[in-house]
Amino acid sequence: MRSPHQPGDSSAPDLPGYYFDPEKNRYFRLLPGHNNCNPLTKESIQQKEMEGKRLQLLEEEEKKKKKVARMGFNASSFLRKSQLGFLNVNSYCRLVHELRVSCMERKRVHIQRSNPFTLTSDQFSLILVDTNSDQLFTVNNDIEGAKHGIISLSGLKTPAPKVRMLENFYFTSHKVNSVCWALLNHLDSHILLCLLGFAQTPGCATLIPASLFTSSHPGVDWRGMLCSFRIPGAWSCGWCLNIQANTCFSTGLSQRVLLTSVVTGHRQSYRTNSDVLAQEFAVMTLLLFNGCCSGEIFAIDLRSRSQGKSCKATCLFHDSAVTSLRILQEEQSVMASDMAGKIKLWDLRAMKCIRQCEDHVNEYAWLPLHVHEEEGILVAVGQDCYTRIWSLQGAHLLRTILSPYPASKNNIPSVAFSSQLGGFQGTPGLLMAVKQDLYYFSYS
Structure with a gap:
């Protein structure tokens, strides 16, 4: 079916069941996406458009690298203005x-494994950096379930970045709904996991000691070191760092919040009136x-023992499901994102x-959202x-x-940003895990 519009004209009217290709200047019939014999579906068209846009942006990014930075937007200029009193310390x-964030360049990180027979095809589904930024907790998916491990980041300080995968995987077939670092023996001594139920096994919240991955003692029954709580259907979790309740964690369930010692x-x-998808303690x-x-x-x-609405101290509203919350340092504002793509900063x-x-x-x-007040930036990965x-x-x-x-x-x-990746004297940068690869974006 031909169209009277000129090639490349995007104003062609939409016809139900047809797709207009501006390059070929004609309409093509669409069939349902589940029809395996039809190569032209809405999903495949969207995928093609997204990939074309990605390749175009990659090309533009390469061109930008060759361009000279605009006049006045460089570290030397900022330092001179600060010395002259035009910029205070915080603004500088x-x-x-x-400036550094806009100049970060990508480097592929080599992952060293002590066991050469470990499969390298397991895909990263989640990474979570610890408080000191010297360890990375990872969740990797394979055909049998999920593997959990820890990566030591000390090798990021070298010119050719490399990290060491600490073996002794804790293996489970459960899907991980939520994860956070936990303070039990000391800061980040454990990892708290919310696991979805599988087959006849109910969901649970499990505390895993970090030493499970960093120590290697043959013959030790590591399962005895795990602490599990039968909490089925947990969507989210959080660990309390307030000194009055620092041995407690929360889980967000369907129309309920559960606080456990x-x-x-x-x-x-x-x-609650709805499923709780995100949590964070002040x-x-x-x-x-x-x-x-x-x-x-x-x-x-x-402090309230009430189980009803009277226990609510603050109420704010988004137009869509809230998926991530971050409380800022002074605890007078909170950053939230939702399933409509909105990211809002709320004054409490x-x-x-x-x-x-x-x-x-x-x-x-x-x-998730990644808020870094010291550097003054917010990081988020979109769909x-x-x-x-x-x-x-x-x-x-x-x-x-x-x-x-x-x-x-x-x-x-899945990404992680820190001002000192690799631990003490580390440099600011971003880690990105996608498929089975890990990439490092460091300040130049």
Whole structure:
């Protein structure tokens, strides 16, 4: 079917069941996506368009590397303005970080394994850096289930970045819904996992000691070191760092929040109106912030024994399901993202949105936020597989990092940013895990 429009004209009218190709200047019939004999479906068209856009942006990025930085936007200029008193210390540091972030270059990281027979085809589904930024907890998927491990990041300081995969995998067939580092014996001594039920085995929350991966003692029954709590259907979890309740963790369930003491096993339940998809504890106060499928954000005062609405200390609302929450250091504001692609900064005193980051892409996925106040940046990966970095000060987009692989729902990167990757005297940078590869974006 020919169209009277000129080639490349995107104003061709939409016809139900047909797709207009501007290059060939004609309509093509669409069939349902489940029809294996039909190569032309809406999904394949969208995939082709996304890949074309990715390749175009990669080409533009290569051209930008060859361009000279614009006049006045360089570290020397910032330092001179600071010395002359035109910039205070905070503004100087923020601008330098924004400059460095825009100049980060990608390097592939070599992963060393002590066991040469370990499969290297297991795909990363999640990475989580610890407080000191010298270890990376990983969740890898294979055909039988999920493998958990820890990567030592000390080798990132070398010119050719390399890391060591600590073997002794803890293996489970359960899907990981949520994960966080836990303070039990010391900071980041354990990892808390929310595991989905599988077959006849119910879901649970499991505490794994980090020493399970870093120590190697043949013959030791490591299963005896695990601490599991039967909590089926947990969507999210969080560990309390407040000194008054630092042996407690929370889990977000269907229309319920469960607070559990690891030492005594005591549980406190709080009713909600919706599934709790995101959680984070305040540190200076006994408040637990929760993000719900209904779009509601509320805080629970842990001193309250009430199980109803009276325990809610704060209530905010998004238009879509909230997937991630981050409390800022002074605990007077909270950053939240939802399944409509909105990222909002809320003032907890005025109870209103004071800033919003644009261009984030999300329709149905659980995608975390990474807030770094010291560097003044916010990092998030979209459902389009693009990693975006915004300024916390002005909420403007600083950098868009493309995935090295074609975009798909199975190839969404997992990232970790830190001001000292590799531990003490480490350098600021971003780690990106996608498929079976790990990439390092360091400050130049």
